[in-house]
Amino acid sequence: MIEKRQSIGNDASSRMTHAERTDLSDTLMFEAAVSLIVEKGTEKTTLKDVGETAGYSRGLAGYRFGSKGGLFNYVIKRIGDEWSQELRSVTEGKTGYEAIAASIDAHYQFCVDAPITRRAFYLLWFDAVSTTSDVRESMIRIHQRRHQDVVKWVQDGIDDGSVKDTVDAEAVAQLFLATVIGILYQWMLQPEAIDAVRQLHENLKQTMQVLLVAQP
Amino acid sequence: MIEKRQSIGNDASSRMTHAERTDLSDTLMFEAAVSLIVEKGTEKTTLKDVGETAGYSRGLAGYRFGSKGGLFNYVIKRIGDEWSQELRSVTEGKTGYEAIAASIDAHYQFCVDAPITRRAFYLLWFDAVSTTSDVRESMIRIHQRRHQDVVKWVQDGIDDGSVKDTVDAEAVAQLFLATVIGILYQWMLQPEAIDAVRQLHENLKQTMQVLLVAQP
DNA sequence: TTACACTTGTTCCAAGCAAGTAAATTTACT
DNA sequence: AGTAAATTTACTTGCTTGGAACAAGTGTAA
Incomplete structure (x- = not known):
């Protein structure tokens, strides 16, 4: 079972540049996606799960990658x-x-x-x-x-x-x-x-x- | 594009034995599923589509095969x-x-x-x-x-x-x-x-x- | 105050299940 | 045997849940 990250805002999270923020969220969602794909298969991996497992909202993965296919492509x-x-x-x-x-x-x-x-x-x-x-x-x-x-x-x-x-x-x-x-x-x-x-x-x-x- | 079958009830459709009825619907849904899988891929093939393309209700494929996996397995x-x-x-x-x-x-x-x-x-x-x-x-x-x-x-x-x-x-x-x-x-x-x-x-x-x- | 990162609200649609209707098969009775 | 009621089986319709996708919002960096 993959745990939900508790908050991205630990320590040095404030005061990040825009690029740093997206890099971080990209990476966290990437890792979440990989774990979920391996654990549940591509079919049952949801954008909602990816966003939340990475410690963000249900919507971020969809917003960032446009679609499930977009995420997988990334x-x-x-x-x-x-x-x-x-x-x-x-x-x-x-x-x-x-x-x-x-x-x-x-x-x-x-x-x-x-x-x-x-x-x-x-x-x-x-x-x-x-x-x-x-x-x-x-x-x-x-x-x-x-x-x-x-x-x-x-x-x-x-x-x-x-x-x-x-x-x-x-x-x-x-x-x-x-x-x-x-x-x-x-x-x-x-x-x-x-x-x-x-x-x-x-x-x-x-x-x-x-x-x-x-x-x- | 796969056309919806217009009605199963043409000619000799009435007075069918139970086994004949399920055999027929199984075959029609099988053919529908094959066409849909090839045309749209497994992901976008829906149970609803399979049932309706075969000329039945949206629910039959799900009822007969239990789930999408069940249909694919068949x-x-x-x-x-x-x-x-x-x-x-x-x-x-x-x-x-x-x-x-x-x-x-x-x-x-x-x-x-x-x-x-x-x-x-x-x-x-x-x-x-x-x-x-x-x-x-x-x-x-x-x-x-x-x-x-x-x-x-x-x-x-x-x-x-x-x-x-x-x-x-x-x-x-x-x-x-x-x-x-x-x-x-x-x-x-x-x-x-x-x-x-x-x-x-x-x-x-x-x-x-x-x-x-x-x-x- | 503008642009960007991210969140929340909402719509649409499929899966799956439950409760319904219609057709076939069995049983009961003559 | 024949036929009508009872039962089983085939199929449909209604409903709930949950995800994808998009739009409109909030907050944070430029």
């Missing part, structure tokens, strides 16, 4: 950015199979740690399929960026000779991403089956190695 | 059964890679034909991730059945010698299903990118061949 963008950065730092300087393996390992680690933001992100991710809103557009853009990253890893691998030059970078990237999504689906549907998730990541790594790296 | 079960059968007939008598390739081809054909029931099914499929209801349980069971089928294909392939005996049937089945789900995600998110979907299916076939079939 949450996706915020987590997506954080996530892109982490992924980038993990694969920094790596190419080809090495980069892909690193990204798979990082992915698996996320499933093990199961940070609340990541779970919320994937919930919204799969939700995006059935909506027609901005959320969907944001998702498509995120996936496109991901795709470009993977293509680059593979292409760089081909260029530096660590990847077979017969490999179709686009094709492999697509297949890789599809599988990652499928694994995440499996994880979200049955988080308790972490063994299966671990094995899936291992198998994906092996498969990618077979597909990318020249055989002796 | 829809999933109904399409899932039909789908299992189709899949079974396509892979009838086939084993190993042959069965998997047939199932991939059938899958791609579904995406091309895009039957409305299939689209609704996958929408509910991805929705299941974020709910805690019966829908989720139904989904887990469907995936488990699917998994068992694939394991059997691979195992039979090992037994008859068409698949390398070093293959881990469980592992390959999991990876295969994950990838199929990922491909479906991609298709649902961007149905217009049918080329990408075709290529994904092709690549999956090739990959499965590499994984399963002994190299010369």
Whole structure:
């Protein structure tokens, strides 16, 4: 159960600049939203709950984000950015199979740690399929960026000779991403089956190695 | 736009047995639900709309299925059964890679034909991730059945010698299903990118061949 | 005194339930 | 057997609750 924040006005809350106030309320509502989404699902998360859990009025979330979709879109963008950065730092300087393996390992680690933001992100991710809103557009853009990253890893691998030059970078990237999504689906549907998730990541790594790296 | 059925009472509607009446209303509401889910998404599909689109009162869908989740669960079960059968007939008598390739081809054909029931099914499929209801349980069971089928294909392939005996049937089945789900995600998110979907299916076939079939 | 952050009041609409009506099936009686 | 009353079942209508969305308000920083 998520507790309602008692008041924002503790200590240094008075005398804040406008920007600081919105930053604070944005963050508090973001955190409230993430908790509520993970606890009750997107359907049963209400704007009223988000506002009140964050310690504000029932109306603020709706006012700030315009709609439920607007809130979710904000949450996706915020987590997506954080996530892109982490992924980038993990694969920094790596190419080809090495980069892909690193990204798979990082992915698996996320499933093990199961940070609340990541779970919320994937919930919204799969939700995006059935909506027609901005959320969907944001998702498509995120996936496109991901795709470009993977293509680059593979292409760089081909260029530096660590990847077979017969490999179709686009094709492999697509297949890789599809599988990652499928694994995440499996994880979200049955988080308790972490063994299966671990094995899936291992198998994906092996498969990618077979597909990318020249055989002796 | 889905039109409201004008009256159920045309011609031979009077003098129906109780079972016939519920069968008819179940079917009409099922069809209405599928249309509405595909047209407006699961979120904006209302029980009221389902009842009225089927030609009944606003209340019937809620009365019959108990809740929105109950309706969706019914829809999933109904399409899932039909789908299992189709899949079974396509892979009838086939084993190993042959069965998997047939199932991939059938899958791609579904995406091309895009039957409305299939689209609704996958929408509910991805929705299941974020709910805690019966829908989720139904989904887990469907995936488990699917998994068992694939394991059997691979195992039979090992037994008859068409698949390398070093293959881990469980592992390959999991990876295969994950990838199929990922491909479906991609298709649902961007149905217009049918080329990408075709290529994904092709690549999956090739990959499965590499994984399963002994190299010369 | 203007602009912005936030709250409160209100409308609309869906979900879910309860109490109603109408149609079919069983039972009772001839 | 046939038919009328009683009962069960299919469906509808009325009502309550609660969220989304928007408008008009209050208070705080520029």
